Amino acid sequence: MIIGIDLGTTNSLVAYFTEEGPKIIPNRLGKNLTPSVISIDEESQVYVGELAAERMLLYPDSAASVFKRDMGSRRQFKLLDQTFLAEELSSLVLRALKEDAETYLGETVEEAVISVPAYFDDARRRATKRAGELAGLKVERIISEPTAAAIAYGLYQSQEQARFLVFDLGGGTFDVSILELYDTILEVRAVAGDNFLGGEDFTAVLENLFFEKHYKLDRLSLDEKTLRHIHKQAELCKLGFGEKRVSKMSCKIGEEIYELEVDLPKYEEACGELLERIRRPVKRSLADAHIRLSDIDKVVLVGGATKSPVVRRFVSKLFKMIPDTNINPDEAVALGAAIQGAMKERKEAIKEVILTDVCPFTLGTEVVREWENNQYEGGVFCPIIDRNTVIPASRTERLYTVRDNQDKIRINVLQGESRFAANNLSLGELLIDIPAGKAGEESVDVTYTYDINSILEVEVKVISTEIGRASCRERV
Template identity: 65%
Template sequence: MIIGIDLGTTNSLVSYFTEGGPVIIPNRLGDNLTPSVVSINEENGEIYVGKIAKERKITHPNLTADIFKRSMGTEKKFHLGEEEFSAEELSSFVLRSLKEDAEEYLGQTINEAVISVPAYFNDAQRKATQRAGKLAGLKVERMINEPTAASIAYGLHNENLNTRFLVFDLGGGTFDISILELYKNIMEVRAVAGDNFLGGEDFTEILVNMFFNSKKIKCNSFDTKLIEHVRKQAELCKQEFSNSKNVIMKCKINGELIEQEFFIEEYEKNCQLLLAKIRKPIERVLKDAAIKVREIDEIILVGGATKSSIVRNFVGKLFGRLPNTNINPDEAVALGAAIHGAMKERNEAIKEIVLTDVCSYTLGTNVSLRREDDSYESGHFYPIIERNTVIPVSKTERLYTTYDNQPSINIEILQGESRFAKNNLFLGELNIDVPKGPAGREAVDVTYTYDINSILEVEVTVVSTKLKKRIVIQKNEGAMSEEEIEERLKELSYLKIHPRDKEENKLLLAKGERLYEESFGEARRTIDMYLRDFEETLDKQNKHDIEVSAEELKKFFDIVENDGLD
């Protein structure tokens, strides 16, 4: 069986396909959403993923990482204590946890997954996602763009009429905008745009800054516990704004409870720069698709951040209509990934549908351009496959020598939109010999072929001699080789994801630690007493007593969080 995975910045989900349609698989705690947070216990090498790790983000910030999806495809390292991890390694822990949840739920071994990625992910980010899957023990032959997955999940492919729709996908850390067209059983992506550094986390950060500024609190960047505590409260207030026009943010700082009331109007005013950033990709995708707003039949909201009233109102005003909200925006992408997995397996329960996608970024090469004085200036980007070209696609361009007796031509393979080669992503290069002669006599035909699996083949042919060279781009510069992946798997083998059967109890202890650190005075002593009682019950290993004690502790924690003990 092929499972579907939505590997999100803030939360991740896993799903599978049944005869009745796609189904979300609950994690070991019974939740559909697994926070994309990873924490390490330095004492025993245990890895915590999800809710426990999220609690530890406040109590053990230096041993915990989140929002690492934004660093996929980069060389950034995350330091968890003395350990060092890349974004793809941290993502692999999340994927491994989801894989284990699926195996437990389905009662079978899972070896393959379709993983969704932002439509605006570049080649390096997509390959990093595939490597994360491999590190987690998953074969990832197919990835699906998040807006495409969501559109499938909405069931729009079952419509009989010709439909044109826009998918507005604002997740925790990334933003995608896509225009798709449906005609009978063909779903075609017309254009995509986005911002890989814009999402719900940025709207949370606005509230964090509003709180610090309102109280004139100067926060040291090294005070990670304080920052994480305030961020958690800001996230709660952001969610509350979806149903209320005013919220009261409560933070315990240096033993003092500090409260600040915020109104939706001032929050929206502070979010204007973020909303302006959202508008730009929308304008771009409409321009690339050569479509006007009035020609869009349906607006679909995807991603947890679209539950915000500010975002929904912004979308409504921008497009002059109410968006479609018939499905949980948190789950749409994962459900679509499961359907795509079933399509790959040619599941008979799936109505035959043809999916066409587009190349999110322009693919080209580095060329020299002639100046007015007949000299050449190097470093210019020459597009070969333009962005938003329907894939699979193959295109050829002819390039010439630029100086006398030039012995070879070097083709740098680049991805991006800048007119300067150095500002675009380097994917690889290919050098081919040409006969020496006057400038401009010799030429090469450069053919780029790009498929739905993000594999780029570049073939260069010398026009005069018919000499050919080709290269297949399947990994980016600086990425791990197959041997390096195997070696890293061995290195990480001592790290074990926390056992499933202890998950709920560990979560209670982690939550208790967090509440203890956030409290003070008598409340802190009471929390400590409850935690010690629970730990003693755990040590006795009586299942019934543990269940009773755990239920009492949950109720107590609810009182602490909602009403306080003062």
């Protein structure tokens, strides 16, 4: 059995495929959502999910949350006297989900499809894969979250042809994808997003309003426990807007009670800047897909933060249509990941859907460019795989030496959209030896291969000697 896992910033879910379609597996507490929170105690006992979230309020030094934002980085999370990387904390969440699935299904589970934001780069995807492996799971596939959500919707579409936009605003990340379904082919046309925009930011708006009102409270001098308490109350206040037009938060700090009452228009106004940031990736994905807003048949909402009335109103206005929420926005990604798992296993009950995905960003290298009259400009970004190219993709670029007797070529593997190398993210470097010669005589072929899991491999071949060198990065 291959399970599908949505490893979220705030909440994680696990699903499996049945004869009747995909289903969420409830956790040991009977809930569909498991908070992505880890806590440990003095005896090194690990707590995951709701229990950990409760402990975090009491013992903030022993717990960590929102670590998905640091996936693939070297940031160390300190829990009591132990330190963890984000991928290690994630592996503890994954292990708990695996165990819950095993208990529920009554069988061992060793394989999984895990979802990641479309906008996750190579390092973050690899870290996610490692987290799965640390949890004892063979990671069959890393799938982009909006693609997974689109599969969940696409599979049960009545129309034969539809263009839809998946709008995924989770706890920490925002992804937009444009997909086209014809018959049994589901094609991702474009993706765009913001790795640092999500429900957490909409909570922070209320925290800021709270501190603005109680300006005498010195935020910087408050301890972690108090800050967590305020955050929790702000979160509850935010959720309150689901039913009421006025929501309140009340925090006990020391012996005093501090309150804040906000009405919806005021909250909406305070969220203005965040809402503006939503527009950008939407525009870009449409432009990249060469699709007009009016050509979109359906807007699908995914992610807990799309339940907010402020976000819903904004989305309805932006797209001039009522978005589709037939599938619970919390669950679509996990359900889609489970379907993807079943497709891998070629389950009979499943309609065969052929899926094509795209590379979410441009990948290239740094070069020196020659202009007229022997003028050179260094630090130029040379794209090799353009963003939104259908994957898997493999592209080769031939690069020439620029100086006489140059005996090395440096391949700086870059990701980004700026024409200046320095503004893009460096994923790694390769230094290649070449025979010294006259400028422009020697050359290398640089091949970038972006595989179906959106993991990059770089290969460099020196043309004159035919000596090739694969990237130091392992093949997945």
